[in-house]
Amino acid sequence: MDAPIRMTDFPSWLLGQAAARAQRLIGEHLGRLGARGYHFRLLATLAEHGPLSQAALGRHTGIHVSEIVAALNELAAAGHVERSPDPTDRRRNVVTLTPAGQGYLGRLHHELLLAQDELLAPLTAAERAQLMTLLRRLAEH
Amino acid sequence: MDAPIRMTDFPSWLLGQAAARAQRLIGEHLGRLGARGYHFRLLATLAEHGPLSQAALGRHTGIHVSEIVAALNELAAAGHVERSPDPTDRRRNVVTLTPAGQGYLGRLHHELLLAQDELLAPLTAAERAQLMTLLRRLAEH
DNA sequence: CTTATGTCAGTAATACTGACATTC
């Protein structure tokens, strides 16, 4: 007699469950400030690398170009970034983080730290580090 | 000077990356047999619990009722399950796993085991067990 | 001519909401 096949025993299932919980937490926390993941990723990339074209933002973040357009529309409307034509290449928009955008990024970052803490609440500090190491090995292919 | 904010340092990000890889692998492996995750989950639940109504399948699997309808349509068309009216409650369909469905479930299960092995290839057996334990604690809320 | 860029419309997968008729 075979043991019943339980999907809950599959690592992929557990990963999916944990990731779903993470995404729900992040969505809630970013939503408090009217943002979604793309907004944070774009702002953080601009803070790290300075002004970038939209195509370069796509390369750095892995976000699809058409998604970048939509997210930047929202960020620009809120005054968190500015689009200006690149004088050296007139196809390009140079996207710049505004001071308001920097403040917003800081608040988003803080919310995300809260979300991480909620997510990892069941684990000790040592276990958290262990989990990060194992996940990194998986994610790095 | 603050360190740059890297989303790749967030546990939620690593979880998402690893889960995305898992889902891609599972999609590829199940796709070889023309299935998606729902099909396996429904068949495995029927194998574990015996014939069930569609509402009961929804409760056991967590799959939304309207998704159950669609997935069962496909499974029934392929001859892997049979829907028959419940004589004791004429609102209900009793869904039964056919012999062909049992064979199919076995082949899907095998594909999923291959996918898990590809997913966990970077880890030793001890690390795999460790990861499972940690993920279970996270997923269990 | 080919490629890169930015924009937009459309599509696919996943998961949910709402409405409905039937039956309990």
Added chain:
DNA sequence: CGAATGTCAGTATTACTGACATAA
């Protein structure tokens, strides 16, 4: 009547494809 069941249409989200005009 209120609640459960099965069905279907529609919607939201995320991520991608295709087409296009412009400029390099």
